[in-house]
Amino acid sequence: MILVSFIAAATAGHALLYKRDPRAALGWMAVCFLFPVAGPFLYFLFGINRVRTRAKKLISRSRFRIEVGYERAEQEDRLMQPGIQVSPQLEDIARISDAVSRRPRVGGNRVELLRNGEEAFPAMVEAIETSQRSVVFSSYIFETNTTGLRFIDALARAENRGVEVRVLIDGIGELYSFPRAGSVLARRGVRVARFLPPRLIPPSLHINLRNHRKILVADGRVGFVGGMNIGDRHLAANHDNPSRVVDAHFRLTGPVVTQIESAFLEDWSFCTQEEVDPPRPCGAATGNAVCRAIADGPNEYQGKLATIVVGAACSARKCLRIMTPYFLPSRELIAALQTAALRGVDVSVILPSKNNLPFVHWATRNMLWEILQHDVHVYYQPPPFAHTKLLVVDDHYALIGSANMDPRSFRLNFELAVEVYDEGLAGVLASYMEEVQSRSTQVFLSDMDSRALHVRSRDALAWLFSPYL
Helix, strand or coil, rough: CHHHHHHHHHHHHHHHHHHEEEEHHHHHHHHHCCCHHHHHHHHHHHCCCHHHHHHHHHHCCCCCCCCCCCCCCHHHHHHCCCCCCHHHHHHHHHHHHHHHCCCCCEEEEEEEEEHHHHHHHHHHHHHHHCCCCCEEEEEECCCCCHHHHHHHHHHHHHHHHCCCCEEEEEEHHHHHCCHHHHHHHHCCCCCHHHCCCCCCCCCCCCCCCCCCCCCCECCCCEEEEECCCCCCHHCCCCCCCCEEEEEEEEECCCCCCHHHHHHHHHHHHHHHHCCCCCCCCCCCCCCCCCEEEEEECCCCCCCCCHHHHHHHHHHHCCCHHHHHHHHCHHHHHHHHHHHHHHHHHHHHHECCCCCCCHHHHHHHHHHHHHHCCCCCCCEEECCCCCCCCCEEEEEEEEEECCCEHHHHHHHHHHEEEEEEEHHHHHHHHHHHHHCCCCCCEEEEEHHHHHCCCHHHHHHHHHHHHHHHH
């Protein structure tokens, strides 16, 4: 009994000292004291962020040293080189990103919107098929249905003609489909790594620490980022598929592609412990957009994306548009949205009316009143499920990539976003969001207040678990 009590106290002390979120620290401490046998065991499996320690060891011997959160002197040096200048109205956002991203802004990029799998998948496969030197590919979910097999065939053909192909799949996301895509690719001779796959021996159950990034780079010249996984569900025109979703992906060319490839190679080194050379700079300018890739994850001491999103909301002067499938904002983001609306900014949040995770939808409904009462406009877009993730500020700035507006993306997942300082793309995305908004249903404060007691109780109960959803 004395030993059990000591272990419970020591485990609770570890949570107190090392958890960044006070709610998480308090929760784990309560679990350890209330369940002195099971609590420490659960904390050992799910509560300790081993990724940070392992990442630090890998970073220290990396030749291109992308993530240097543990080396503050080098971080400060990089802050002195923000890169390409942006228009004066975007300087506030740019300064915040300069301070946390540790990557410079680069100009000469072109960014194209690709709607749904019908536009994105052919462009991605073509990039693989025409590659001559290298292909790096990362996905959270990689299904082995018709779409997945199409990608597998293209990757295998590239490998067979001498292209250096690397594929990284999340160890949990891969389990959405059988046979597993990694196994099929390996049989075809393609190099595959899995990000923190679950194991029994030795035990490894990193349920929360997932690689949610979606990256494809071919020959260092063209890159793809966004929210789409690989699978038939993203073929939105197939109305016979009850699981179909709508989504947005992006094709990028120009110097920012090197930053995107660097993020992949860091993940690859993390998973394989392989020393890899830095990517060759693309160099060639292809457009007018100023961009920056931002990699974020639980191996960071500071939440980059959360800070940038709050900063963008605070910097908005005319309009702020958010489209996300999962919306569980932090207290800081709620305050930023409220104050933006009170300053006269037109703030719109577009959510799916049909959600593939009902408990997230319920939790969101419990907090919507906080922004609705301050004139933030909320819209539910009609089915099918909308998986699109966009943020547009003043029709001049856009944040695209894999992150949702929830604690899982901002605290628990490895995500990749790209900042785009470009009036052209921001205008395209603003028009796209306005078109969706025009056929969506606006939510009012009275709608939230008129929920039945049992519905409000259900939503509130789901909201209690929002830090972990």
